[in-house]
Amino acid sequence: MKFQRTTFLAGASVAALLLAGCGGGTSATTGAGGAGADGKGEIKGDIQASWWGGESRNAKTNKVIDMFVAKNAGVTVDRQSADFAKYFDKLNVQAASKNLPCVVQLQGRQINDYTKRNVLLPLDPMVDSGAIDVSDIPKSVVDAGRGTDGKLYFLPYGAAYDAVGINTTLAEKAGAGTLPENYDWPTFTKYLTKAQAGMPEGTNAANNGGGRPNYFIAWTQANGKTLFNDEGKLGFSKEDLAQYWTMWDDLRKAGVVVSPQKAAEEPTAPDQSYLAHGEVMSDTLPGNALTPATKTLSGAAPGNTLTTLPYPSGPSGSGNALYPSGFAVSSNCDNIPTAAAFINFFTNDLEAGKLFGSDNGAATNTKVLDAQLADPAISSTKKHELELYKEIVSNEPPTIVFPPGYQSIFENSFKRAYEEVAFERMSIDAAADKFFAEANAKLGQ
Structure with a gap:
């Protein structure tokens, strides 16, 4: 274990x-x-x-x-x-x-x-x-x-888990096909980029995962990064975070993911998300939200189908964790x-x-x-x-022991910091500095 x-x-x-x-x-x-x-x-x-x-x-x-x-x-x-x-x-x-x-x-x-x-x-x-x-x-x-x-x-x-949701109908029409087993993060971003070229006008290949803590957790697990140290403070480096945010920001600049303005207007419920309404081909999706999201999609975009895949893997194996x-x-x-x-x-x-x-x-x-x-x-x-x-x-996912303050401190600060990047109000390095200062000041207390 x-x-x-x-x-x-x-x-x-x-x-x-x-x-x-x-x-x-x-x-x-x-x-x-x-x-x-x-x-x-x-x-x-x-x-x-x-x-x-x-x-x-x-x-x-x-x-x-x-x-x-x-x-x-x-x-x-x-x-x-x-x-x-x-x-x-x-x-x-x-x-x-x-x-x-x-x-x-x-x-x-x-x-x-x-x-x-x-x-x-x-x-x-x-x-x-x-x-x-x-x-x-x-x-x-x-x-x-x-x-x-x-x-x-x-x-x-x-036991809940997060997954990569894929609108298989949009993926096939775009010529992207399916992701291979044990695909990694570079394969995932190339897949989204390829799909964008075949997306209908006004539709993006993906939502922007730069500010999604669950995606980031998966990225750290797959790449062997430590999320929190023994004191409950951040265990990864600013360089790690910058690498993750750069990956998503490159997709934003290329028009592969939705704009920050559109992202800010998205409903929070998974079964009412852009993915559930057929407005993006891919997004992170709670594993147990596939059924309600599919029901929404059948009404919003008849004939479209959804599936879920494990998160991308990496040098350290699967990126999935359990949230019981x-x-x-x-x-x-x-x-x-x-x-x-x-x-x-x-x-x-x-x-x-x-x-x-x-x-x-x-x-x-x-x-x-x-x-x-x-x-x-x-x-x-x-x-x-x-x-x-x-x-x-x-695959024996890691047991993540979350320190006090995860949601109110880590999640909220993480989302706010990446929004500064997405709206081009702050550089990635400056946003990472801001996030580390906010999170480490209060995490684990």
């Missing part, structure tokens, strides 16, 4: 609605080190569970919780959900007051913003006791739920056995997995994943999403 150090901080604004803490469980359990910290005990009483999602995911999550309650007499689950940004606004308020729900959903990119506050319980004792089963989850995926101290703080139930989502247990939870049972059920139950349908990343439990792939009712796009996940996992 390969490890890289890295971190991410979600939104910090205060939401109007505060979620209550864990409800009064009937078992005598307390925080870390207290009775029941290993998750063993009677499964009954109240817990609160919180997650993010839209209408469709909320409906699926509620049905899974209904199944859990039906199988555990005497259990009630107080349910709270919000869209992604508002969810973390609320969670940050709760973390500050040590009043988190018993079960909270987190991603690998945020975990250390909460471990540093000591508001989560390590799950290792619950795994050791058998209260939480990880035997059917690849070790590299389990380890994606660990903090900077090496302890397991959330159990990934779904899963559930953690708060340190203020007073019903740890029920919280542990909830996490175990949501992640490992076959029927629950079939119902949830890998809605938030591919199912991490291999038996659940294989059952979904064997389902004759699975759509071709969803099957492709899950098969590509299996391919990426087979």
Whole structure:
């Protein structure tokens, strides 16, 4: 297993609605080190569970919780959900007051913003006791739920990944064809340049990836660069960043990618992106967004088809990394056995997995994943999403440990700095200086 150090901080604004803490469980359990910290005990009483999602995911999550309650007499689950940004606004308020729900959903990119506050319980004792089963989850995926101290703080139930989305219809019409297996970054940029010559008027071969942190992460992994050092500061050099930005800026100057003005107007939802509307041939796409993006494309550009490919490779191998989502247990939870049972059920139950349908990343439990792939009712796009996940996992992607401040500091500063380059307000070297100064001043704190 390969490890890289890295971190991410979600939104910090205060939401109007505060979620209550864990409800009064009937078992005598307390925080870390207290009775029941290993998750063993009677499964009954109240817990609160919180997650993010839209209408469709909320409906699926509620049905899974209904199944859990039906199988555990005497259990009630107080349910709270919000869209992604508002969810973390609320969670940050709760973390500050040590009043988190018993079960909270987190991603690998945020975990250390909460471990540093000591508001989560390590799950290792619950795994050791058998209260939480990880035997059917690849070790590299389990380890994606660990903090900077090496302890397991959330159990990934779904593993997201980023991919290169290709409008195969536009690619064929442009004479670009398909990318070869294990293609690298130079091959990718040549492919886009070739395709641009055959693009319809007003259509670009690609969106501009210069300000996309996920593309940059993939580039660093493929080229053997260190994303973050042991202190949570930037581990790559300004020269590395300049090389990456130059690659995309050359494409911008050649008209291969969209203009910065057009890029600034793009909707943020992947299923409403320029790729989903047939306005570019290629862009980065979350692996689990292929299905909704394909649905959008069928209406916006009938007859066009989408596919997804792994990120470009390089001297150090695959550029793909996993971005898991899963559930953690708060340190203020007073019903740890029920919280542990909830996490175990949501992640490992076959029927629950079939119902949830890998809605938030591919199912991490291999038996659940294989059952979904064997389902004759699975759509071709969803099957492709899950098969590509299996391919990426087979290459043992690195576990990136994101330091505190990744999203609010790294991602936002990265995007702003490249915008200065794209709008030609700043040289690449000056923008790199600006980014390094901003990021290293606050990352890892």
